[in-house]
Amino acid sequence: GQEVYMEKTGDEDDTYFTLYHVLTNEEFEExxxxxxxxxxxxxxxxxxxxxxxxxxxxxxIEW
Known part of the structure; x- marks a missing residue:
């Protein structure tokens, strides 16, 4: 799901995980x-x- 979200929206990883935790009402622990x-x-x-x-x-691999 994360890869598709990033391809469709152009957003980075942090945005996906923040949105995921908001929508699932789970706490995010970095x-x-x-x-x-x-x-x-x-x-x-x-x-x-x-x-x-x-x-x-x-x-x-170059990042």
């Missing part, structure tokens, strides 16, 4: 995730995520 690795440590990332590194390490 979780603060802390990443415990250094993005610039390529050797460490290779060891920590070998399969992901094999697929995307040399050619990372």
């Amino acid at each position: 979780v603060d995730i802390e990443l415990d690795w250094d993005e610039d440590d390529e050797e460490g990332l290779k060891k920590m995520f070998p399969k992901l590194w094999e697929m995307y390490g040399e050619e990372p």
Whole structure:
């Protein structure tokens, strides 16, 4: 549903989730995730995520 909403309206993720929680009367609890690795440590990332590194390490996905 989120992808279709974004394609049809051009709105971002935050708008979809805000609207979803308003319409469902659910409380929105944003979780603060802390990443415990250094993005610039390529050797460490290779060891920590070998399969992901094999697929995307040399050619990372651009956001």
